[in-house]
Structure formats: C-alpha cells, structure tokens
Amino acid sequence: MDKKMILENLKVSIETWNVDLAKKSAQEAIDAGISPAEAVENGLGKGMEVISQKFDLAEIYLPQVLAASTAMEAALKIFEPHMKGAAVATKGTIVVGTVFGDIHEIGKNVVAAMLTGAGYKVIDLGRDVPIENFVESVRENKADVVGASALMTTTVIGQKEILDMMREEKVVAKSIFGGAPCNEEWVASIGGDAYCPSGAEVTAMVDKLIKG
Ligand code: B12
Known part of the structure; x- marks a missing residue:
C-alpha cells in the first residue's frame, strides 16, 4: 500500500472511530517508514479535524468524539515505542x-x-x-x-x-x-x-x- 493511502486510512479511522483500522493503519505506517510526526500531522490529526468540525455543526455528539479519541489513543499506543528513539535524556x-x-x-x-x-x-x-x-x-x-x-x-x-x-x-x-x-x-x-x-x-x- 502506498504512503498516501496509509495516511488516508489513518484519517478515516478517526473519522469513523474505527479502532481496528486505526491500529492496523498505524502498524502499516511504521512498516512503510512513515514517521509518527507525519502520521499524526497528515493522518490521525486530519481525522480529528473532521470530527471537530462535525461536532461544531452538531452532526455528531460527545459519545462519537469520545469514540474517535479512543481510536486515536489506540493508534498512538502503537506509535509510542517508535517515538521513544534512543533517548538518552541529555537535551534538557x-x-x-x-x-x-x-x-x-x-x-x-x-x-x-x-x-x-x-x-x-x-x-x-x-x-x-x-x-x-x-x-x-x-x-x-x-x-x-x-x-x-x-x-x-x-x-x-x-x-x-x-x-x-x-x-x-x-x-x-x-x-x-x-x-x-x-x-x-x-x-x-x-x-x-x-x-x-x-x-x-x-x-x-x-x-x-x-x-x-
Ligand atoms: C477529542 C476531544 C474531546 C475528548 C478528549 C479525549 C482525551 N482523552 O483527550 C472528550 C470527548 C473527552 C472531550 C470532552 C470535552 N470537550 Co472536547 N474536544 C475534543 C476535540 C474534538 C479534539 C481535541 C484533540 O484531541 N485533538 C487532537 C490533538 C492531536 O490536537 P490538539 O489537542 O490540538 O493538540 C495539538 C496542538 O494543539 C499542540 N498542542 C496542544 N497542547 C499543547 C501543549 C504544548 C505544551 C505544546 C508545545 C503543544 C500543544 O500540539 C498538539 C499535537 O499536534 C476538540 C476540538 C478542537 N478543535 O480541539 C474538542 C473541544 C476542545 N472540546 C470542547 C468541549 C466543550 C468539551 C467538553 C466540555 C464537552 C462536554 N460538554 O462535556 C468536555 C471537556 C470536559 C473538561 N472538563 O475538560 C470544546 C471546547 C470549547 C471551548 N469552550 O473552548 C472543543 C473546542 C470542541 C468545540 N468546538 O466545541 N473532548
């Protein structure tokens, strides 16, 4: 699967509060060498923007926002070990x-x-x-x-x-x-x-x- 498609799936997983898709796409992103920063910026975060707009327009309500957050958290859990790098805390x-x-x-x-x-x-x-x-x-x-x-x-x-x-x-x-x-x-x-x-x-x- 190409990078664009994976980012699109990450976005869709949040928009549709699909935890399984969020986890699967997060793993695919890692395998494809997409950085966690890019996955959040151009995938998961874009999905949350859509959720936010729909919430503003009262097209969805709090339970759906919560469900989208759960999907986001599930994806972030998968990215977490890859965000920790070789962190020897020396920078501050x-x-x-x-x-x-x-x-x-x-x-x-x-x-x-x-x-x-x-x-x-x-x-x-x-x-x-x-x-x-x-x-x-x-x-x-x-x-x-x-x-x-x-x-x-x-x-x-x-x-x-x-x-x-x-x-x-x-x-x-x-x-x-x-x-x-x-x-x-x-x-x-x-x-x-x-x-x-x-x-x-x-x-x-x-x-x-x-x-x-
Ligand atoms: C998801 C969400 C929730 C989830 C939160 C789940 C969780 N575990 O965090 C749930 C469903 C629990 C929730 C609850 C509520 N929510 Co809410 N929620 C949102 C939503 C849709 C998205 C926020 C989000 O997670 N975005 C994704 C992340 C990745 O982006 P981000 O938060 O912007 O963070 C990035 C940058 O801003 C920046 N950043 C952020 N913080 C920091 C800090 C530092 C130090 C730095 C360097 C950078 C940085 O970097 C981040 C990473 O890229 C926003 C809409 C919005 N526009 O933000 C409403 C929103 C914030 N919620 C809102 C409201 C009203 C509520 C509730 C009061 C609803 C209710 N009636 O109960 C409750 C809050 C109760 C409380 N006491 O806090 C309103 C706030 C309106 C206002 N008064 O200003 C918003 C704006 C929605 C709206 N348009 O009405 N919410």
Missing part, C-alpha cells in the same frame, strides 16, 4: 501537563512523546493539573521548560496563572503553550516564550528555547 528537562479543569490530553500526549523521542527528559503531570503542581515540579526538577496545554476558552487562563505563580515564587524556566484556544497573541499577552501549534514543530521550538 521539560514539565508538561494539561491545565486545571481541562481533561483533554491527546495533544499533550503527542507533544510529550515527540519530546521524549527527541531526547528530552519529559515529566508528564497528566491532565486537569493544579497550577501549583506545574510550578512545584519545575522547581523540584530544575526544569528548563514548562509546557501547558489548554483546549477550552474557559481553561486557557490556567496558562497565565502558571506564569504568574512562577514570577511570584521566582521560579525560572522557559515556557511553551498550545491547544485550540491558544495562539501567538495570547502567549505574548501573558508573557510566555512560545506558542506551538502542533507536535510536528515542538522539538525544533524547544531546542530553540533552550539554546536561548
């Missing part, structure tokens, strides 16, 4: 998590896997993480970078609260943010260092942040 330490009140974690998981694969020590705090836990973890682990995901307009404020608390407690690290309601203007307005729109770009962006 990054704390990541999804902010308090927000249970969306797929994007954050993609980012964590990409960074781990690139040789960073990633401390993944999970989802729905209290602000103080981000700050505490950065301090304890002497992290170089803090990264926070927020997927809702109601929770994106958590990204600002992390920076506010770090300033208050004089905890110093570079910061990078992402998620649907987040953009460059928002990150600039809260005094963050970088906005990252996708997992495909995160490694280069974090490399740049650390090099100063």
Whole structure:
C-alpha cells in the first residue's frame, strides 16, 4: 500500500472511530517508514479535524468524539515505542501537563512523546493539573521548560496563572503553550516564550528555547 493511502486510512479511522483500522493503519505506517510526526500531522490529526468540525455543526455528539479519541489513543499506543528513539535524556528537562479543569490530553500526549523521542527528559503531570503542581515540579526538577496545554476558552487562563505563580515564587524556566484556544497573541499577552501549534514543530521550538 502506498504512503498516501496509509495516511488516508489513518484519517478515516478517526473519522469513523474505527479502532481496528486505526491500529492496523498505524502498524502499516511504521512498516512503510512513515514517521509518527507525519502520521499524526497528515493522518490521525486530519481525522480529528473532521470530527471537530462535525461536532461544531452538531452532526455528531460527545459519545462519537469520545469514540474517535479512543481510536486515536489506540493508534498512538502503537506509535509510542517508535517515538521513544534512543533517548538518552541529555537535551534538557521539560514539565508538561494539561491545565486545571481541562481533561483533554491527546495533544499533550503527542507533544510529550515527540519530546521524549527527541531526547528530552519529559515529566508528564497528566491532565486537569493544579497550577501549583506545574510550578512545584519545575522547581523540584530544575526544569528548563514548562509546557501547558489548554483546549477550552474557559481553561486557557490556567496558562497565565502558571506564569504568574512562577514570577511570584521566582521560579525560572522557559515556557511553551498550545491547544485550540491558544495562539501567538495570547502567549505574548501573558508573557510566555512560545506558542506551538502542533507536535510536528515542538522539538525544533524547544531546542530553540533552550539554546536561548
Ligand atoms: C477529542 C476531544 C474531546 C475528548 C478528549 C479525549 C482525551 N482523552 O483527550 C472528550 C470527548 C473527552 C472531550 C470532552 C470535552 N470537550 Co472536547 N474536544 C475534543 C476535540 C474534538 C479534539 C481535541 C484533540 O484531541 N485533538 C487532537 C490533538 C492531536 O490536537 P490538539 O489537542 O490540538 O493538540 C495539538 C496542538 O494543539 C499542540 N498542542 C496542544 N497542547 C499543547 C501543549 C504544548 C505544551 C505544546 C508545545 C503543544 C500543544 O500540539 C498538539 C499535537 O499536534 C476538540 C476540538 C478542537 N478543535 O480541539 C474538542 C473541544 C476542545 N472540546 C470542547 C468541549 C466543550 C468539551 C467538553 C466540555 C464537552 C462536554 N460538554 O462535556 C468536555 C471537556 C470536559 C473538561 N472538563 O475538560 C470544546 C471546547 C470549547 C471551548 N469552550 O473552548 C472543543 C473546542 C470542541 C468545540 N468546538 O466545541 N473532548
């Protein structure tokens, strides 16, 4: 099967919340030498965009979004060992998590896997993480970078609260943010260092942040 077809099948597997197709196509992608970043960017992620549009138009409802997420997670599990590479963590330490009140974690998981694969020590705090836990973890682990995901307009404020608390407690690290309601203007307005729109770009962006 050619590369284009495999990417199309990955997309379709999410659109149709077909776990078996997601797993099968993920394995085919690996066998065909498609990188996990490309599979997410041009396959699985495209399927999730369709799900998102249909949800917006009320053509589908939450159970279908959840089913699509399950298919996405099943595919990511298959890619995971291939994202971990020969990671001897020497490049730096990054704390990541999804902010308090927000249970969306797929994007954050993609980012964590990409960074781990690139040789960073990633401390993944999970989802729905209290602000103080981000700050505490950065301090304890002497992290170089803090990264926070927020997927809702109601929770994106958590990204600002992390920076506010770090300033208050004089905890110093570079910061990078992402998620649907987040953009460059928002990150600039809260005094963050970088906005990252996708997992495909995160490694280069974090490399740049650390090099100063
Ligand atoms: C899948 C999904 C869910 C799944 C989540 C499953 C899971 N395990 O994560 C489920 C079904 C559980 C869910 C629940 C809800 N959801 Co929802 N969900 C989505 C959906 C369709 C896709 C998100 C996703 O996984 N995308 C795929 C990943 C790969 O992409 P991504 O998240 O954008 O991440 C990439 C980049 O953004 C970036 N990135 C993201 N974070 C970070 C962080 C860092 C540090 C960096 C560097 C980069 C980075 O890199 C990632 C990888 O490429 C979005 C739509 C959207 N436009 O995002 C709605 C969406 C986010 N959900 C929404 C809502 C309203 C909800 C619910 C409140 C629904 C409800 N009524 O219960 C609940 C949330 C409850 C809560 N307290 O959190 C709304 C939010 C609206 C708003 N207020 O802003 C959205 C926008 C849908 C919509 N258009 O209405 N959801």
